[in-house]
Amino acid sequence: MMMTTELKRTGLAGVEELYQRRGQRARELSEQGAKVIGYFCCYVPVEFFTALEMLPYRIQGGVNEPITEADAYLETIMCPFIRSAFDLALKNRYDFLDGLVVPHTCDTVQRIYDIWKYYRKPAYSHFINVPHMLQPSSYEFFKQELLTFRKSLEEFAGRKMTDEALTEAVRLHNENRALVRQLYDLRKPDPPLTSGVEILKTMVTGMGLPVLEYNELLRSVIREIRERDGGPGKKPARILIYGSVIDDISFIQLIEDSGANVVMDDLSTGLRGFWHDVEPTPDPLDGIVNRYLDKIYCPRTYRPQAETQEKDLDNRFGYVYKSAADFQVNGVILYVIRFCDTYELDAPDFKSYFQKKGFPVLYLEDDYSAGTLGQLKTRVQAFIEMIA
Template sequence: MGLNQEMETRLQTLIRSNQPENRMKWLKEWKAQGKKVIGLMDIYVPEEVISAAGILPWRITGSWDDSDPHAALYRPEMSCRYCSHVLESVLSGTLDQLDGFVCIPVDDDFKRLWDVLHYLKKPPMTYIMYLPHSYSELTLGMWNKSILELKQVLEDWTGKTISDDALSEQIAIYNRMRGLLRQVYELRKRPVPALTGAEALGLVTAARIMPREEFSNELEALLPYLRERRGTFRDSSCRVLVCSEYLDNPAYVQLVEDCGAAVVMDEFDTGSKYFWGQVEVGSQNPWEALGKRYMDRPGTSRMENWTEQIGQIRDWVKEYNVRGIVELRQLYSLPLAYRFLIMKKELAAANIPYVSLDREYHLAQTGMLSTRVEAFLEMIKGG
């Protein structure tokens, strides 16, 4: 096997880490060492605190099956599909090895999911954090207090103290990981990006389920190969940015690319927004520095700074030479539905082509989505 083929095999193995047949590997290995694993659903839970407690923060991917019969007993059909498919994974026993679950109140759907898990004690420890809806000096102080409350909960649960030094060590590990992913995303600015959009999503979701140092070591080893690599696109000139939240199945991004687009940037909580922004090092109070980073980086639609979020999208459009934006809004995900009206108005004012399409959490209605994406791409190609 040639060197390039060996590196390509390693890259594809990393990209496919969060596929259903692979994603439990690191959870099981961590548990085999007698350590605990906490499941997460949102990017606002500060992973560094969990890692500093010697626990693996592991992003929960819901069932990708086309039905959720167990969850349907607890949740109405017209509710957040990600939450429903996560509950399906819990109730079907897929996530029995999780020791704990920490979430934030994204909306009432997330709160009700926590209610069910807490009532069923699946997993044994469940905790819901406070998160403000806006960012100010006052709310930052409240957010920092919430992080310290999480620290106390973890210390009480594990019987171990989380020191400032332990947190600072994890901040360095996570900053390294974020810096490496930013380098990869820089390679998406090229005329022919190093990775397809589907591959980039696979890479970032891998980072969220592996021990972060192990992931960073592998990605760093692959970077020289990535700098020479060219992604496979039908048309690399039809450059689009895809927006969504709780989208963890690369097949949705692949669908857009199969229609003839090159997805060169994303606005995903499972992508760019997960790793954008570093924690300031050298601060006398690493806890406050940590809290500030989680508020400073590009926000999700759950936060109310929608104009700033759209401003970040406009910046990415320029930086990545994007010709149009495809939004894949998960059904019944209310924060994105609220932001949509402002997105539509402001992107039209900026003359940025934009289409917003509803999708399921699991891969579904691919024919309808492909037809609408193809029509949008024909429009921007002819514009």
């Protein structure tokens, strides 16, 4: 299977080193001959890459780096995360990528596929149409989309993806998801055994590692946290964050420095892509279709509407409410990146739902920039003082 080289460093020290040198491991593997494929969002089946011994690399932005190149190509009233990621590409930060795979999660992500493909000219590129409505025909449509993607990736790899290799890739990524859930469970106690900063560093680090290496790293981190003395300490506020992309620790650090523990999240870059495993099926593709289409709860997907609004909101947000209760949360932060219509349209229902459940909710709209942290800090501190 895929790249079995052991990591030079493990545990939290290894996470810190890899986090500070994001992309370096992928670059090393690229120099050794591995094909590295960049992708956006949770809806790309990473098992395909692993089955063909490629490295999936989740593309990130850079909140600490001003956007200086992308504005010549992209309008300023679009997702600042996407603008930042493309800005890094224009600065050759992603020159180790051999290809780009983008799913249709929102219109901005769809458009960046065309723009990236036109201006960066990757050796391989593929767009996956992901249905927005969940109905019986959606599953067959998505299966045909993934069959097309599979054939396209096989042509680029120069060999077939066997069902045996795909089944083994599913096993490895299910193991990865289980380990991530174990890591998150370390924040259930009060005080939690690990911090939100440590969790996010680990998650972001894993975005650029082969699954075997990431699993090894996760096991070492979980073991170290369980065995060490001390942790973040008890704080009066236990926060859950709901939103899209947070791939830098600065915002989480701000919250935890303000007197709270971030004990849970439902983020595109957090637990959202790890809630559910791929169920074993005779044809491994069927399990992948069901998991990626039905088991990722993102506002971009519309599920069959329930008879009442209350039941509909339970269908949409009930899983977040359950995790808030399980992790003893007493405050919720709804974090939305500016110009994100998908989350902005969802925000009123989400806020109303959790307030009716008895949770104070802080709604924050951010520019995906370290320059806005001062403004956010004032509101976060006031919120924590209110619930503490």
